[in-house]
Structures are given as C-alpha cells and as structure tokens.
Amino acid sequence: MTVLIDTPVWPWRGRRWSHLVSDVSYEELHAFVEAELGIPRRAFQGDHYDIPEDLYDVAVAAGAQPVGARELLSRLMGAGLRLRKIRRGV
Numbered sequence: 001m002t003v004l005i006d007t008p009v010w011p012w013r014g015r016r017w018s019h020l021v022s023d024v025s026y027e028e029l030h031a032f033v034e035a036e037l038g039i040p041r042r043a044f045q046g047d048h049y050d051i052p053e054d055l056y057d058v059a060v061a062a063g064a065q066p067v068g069a070r071e072l073l074s075r076l077m078g079a080g081l082r083l084r085k086i087r088r089g090v
Contacts, residue, residue: 008053
C-alpha cells in the first residue's frame, strides 16, 4: 500500500487542506479513505481526495506517507494516475 499525503497548506473556505493520493491504484485510495477516514467516495476529486487539516494526523497514523507536494505529484504522474485538467474556452 502506498497512500501519500502532502502538508495541509491549501486554503479553502477558511481551512487548510491536504491532498491524499495512491501511487498504486484508485481502488487502494478509495478503500483507505472509506475504512480509515470515513470519507464518502463522492468526495473523490478525480485523482485525489482533499483532506482537512484536522484529519492529517489521523491519515498519517493510519498509514498515509507524508510527502511534499512536488513528490506527491511526481509519484501520481509516474503511476499514470494523474488526470489532466481540461482547459475551457480553448
């Protein structure tokens, strides 16, 4: 299992958030999030889950590997699991 989480520095709606990904499969990621964090699958953001800072330590204690944002993205891309953003109006 390789579930990765970056530092909760991403601001949104008055909170800071982390990104949680798997560099193995989406199925692994869904199983981890549902079993360990109780977050519903509908919260999936296409290739990651946004995790509020109050769940960061819970995710790490459950086995998520803390990494920097660049490493998280690099490993997600290396696994072929990164979705490209659709450019609108082009």
